[in-house]
Amino acid sequence: MWLNCDGYKIRRKEPRVISTAPVVLIQVRHSRACAHKDDANYRRCNCWKHLVWHYHGKRYQVATKSRTCAGAEKRKREVELEYEQKDNSPIEVPTVANAVQSFLAAKRGENVTKNPYGKYRRELAEFVAFCERRRLFFVNDATLPDLAEYSLSRGEHCPSSQTRQAMQGRLRGFFRYLQEAGYIHKSPAARLKAIKTEETPVVSLTEEQYNSLLATIPEANQSAASMSVDAFNAAH
Numbered sequence: 001m002w003l004n005c006d007g008y009k010i011r012r013k014e015p016r017v018i019s020t021a022p023v024v025l026i027q028v029r030h031s032r033a034c035a036h037k038d039d040a041n042y043r044r045c046n047c048w049k050h051l052v053w054h055y056h057g058k059r060y061q062v063a064t065k066s067r068t069c070a071g072a073e074k075r076k077r078e079v080e081l082e083y084e085q086k087d088n089s090p091i092e093v094p095t096v097a098n099a100v101q102s103f104l105a106a107k108r109g110e111n112v113t114k115n116p117y118g119k120y121r122r123e124l125a126e127f128v129a130f131c132e133r134r135r136l137f138f139v140n141d142a143t144l145p146d147l148a149e150y151s152l153s154r155g156e157h158c159p160s161s162q163t164r165q166a167m168q169g170r171l172r173g174f175f176r177y178l179q180e181a182g183y184i185h186k187s188p189a190a191r192l193k194a195i196k197t198e199e200t201p202v203v204s205l206t207e208e209q210y211n212s213l214l215a216t217i218p219e220a221n222q223s224a225a226s227m228s229v230d231a232f233n234a235a236h
Ligand SMILES: [Zn+2]
Pocket: 028, 029, 030, 031, 034, 035, 036, 037, 045, 046, 047
């Protein structure tokens, strides 16, 4: 059943469905000795290759038992073929309101300290209301321009660029979940223009930092430097 944010049923002639054949990706698990260990996308080394894909909301990861790209590609084609031969009954695309409910349930279940559940809940309630005003009922209705406009409208109520950045991060988290669940193929939120933080970070020195800073200055200038550091600390 599809519900909007006020709990009213949404009537729709045909349910929206999408194909469920997964996109299989090759991943490299670099060894500690590998010269490319910091580049997760580098594949031409001699490290073990794995396959990763999502199917009906579940993440799969298997070893290809191969160290070469050719070997990994061969295994990838085998996995894709297995899915093509399956009866791929398409899955129903949820409404934004219903998807938010299931995302929040998953968030609440995450046993992480400082899980920002409340912040997600407030942000996504705003997003559901925005989508419904725009008649974007289903999760694959929302496009990049919609999200950009939403981001802008939220920004008008929030002067801090750091808070705006955090809000955008939560929206990205929601769309990443939709992608992993197989409801959308690409996340429009991934291409949202990043918000730059304009605020200058406030620096405040500990006593130890203060003393070591003074120690780097020639003795003759120390009292002047000490005065300006004191003035800086007093101003913040
Ligand atoms: Zn490697």
